[in-house]
């Protein structure tokens with residue numbers, strides 16, 4: 066008997082090759098069972114540090130630890146077989162030096178078996194991106210609105226509203242490309258800026274709040290499922306999971322109170 070052929074996961078270089086082709090599909094996931102569903106449709110799945118806010122009720126992503134990212138990264142890798150899994154490097158684990166970044170990124174890859182990491186920053190992180198890619202860690206970059214800098218920016222603010230800021234974003238996009246990033250997330254960027262960055266660089270741009278001009282799109286899964294009561298404006302809500310969960314929980318509570326649950330099928334006799 067021959068065993069079934071294992072499905073080969075999509076690789077970072079395969080994502081890079083999608084530049085200019087059919088748009089790249091991506092969502093975040095932090096959880097094995099939801100990741101298994103996303104796995105059937107996404108080119109890559111991001112275990113984002115937004116999990117601190119979405120799963121753990123934090124006010125920003127600043128408090129997320131490497132251990133927490135690794136825990137959720139393991140769950141998502143276990144639940145999937147096809148999509149590339151990318152894990153966010155959390156605040157404070159990669160900025161100080163390339164060697165610190167490598168030590169922590171290698172831990173993430175060894176312990177989760179993910180295929181790549183993502184880190185925030187353009188020009189300022191270029192040296193680190195090169196250091197990691199040259200040593201076997203594929204890096205997705207993330208520029209524009211970088212949530213880990215929320216306390217410097219003074220909030221989650223859309224980028225590129227003033228054309229005088231555009232040069233810095235172009236420089237960031239070029240720097241991460243030259244440093245070897247296999248793709249770059251453009252977050253919270255006005256459409257004409259995202260369009261021009263996408264045109265200018267040879268690696269795919271993955272937009273979140275950055276228009277349909279990007280080479281691909283990503284959203285936070287819970288936002289698009291309707292589980293976040295106050296999603297950012299750029300989110301299109303495709304489901305009503307919040308409403309469905311509420312209806313199910315209410316029905317259960319009613320059943321328990323009138324003793325219709327557990328019923329015939331749910332009892333050991």
Ligand SMILES: Nc1nc(=O)c2c([nH]1)NC[C@@H]1CN(c3ccc(C(=O)N[C@@H](CCC(=O)O)C(=O)O)cc3)CN21
Nearest residue numbers: 115118119126212221222223253285288293297298299
């Ligand atoms: N649930 C969730 N979804 C996300 O997309 C997300 C996170 N969490 N956490 C990390 C970052 C933070 N993000 C955010 C959060 C809020 C806005 C926001 O409120 N934006 C304003 C626009 C502000 C402006 O125009 O300057 C908005 O009204 O949508 C944007 C990005 C995106 N990321």
Ligand SMILES: CC(C)C(=O)C(=O)O
Nearest residue numbers: 093113114115250273
């Ligand atoms: C918003 C996406 C790109 C992200 O970095 C996250 O979910 O943490």
Ligand SMILES: [Mg+2]
Nearest residue numbers: 113114115153
């Ligand atoms: Mg993130």
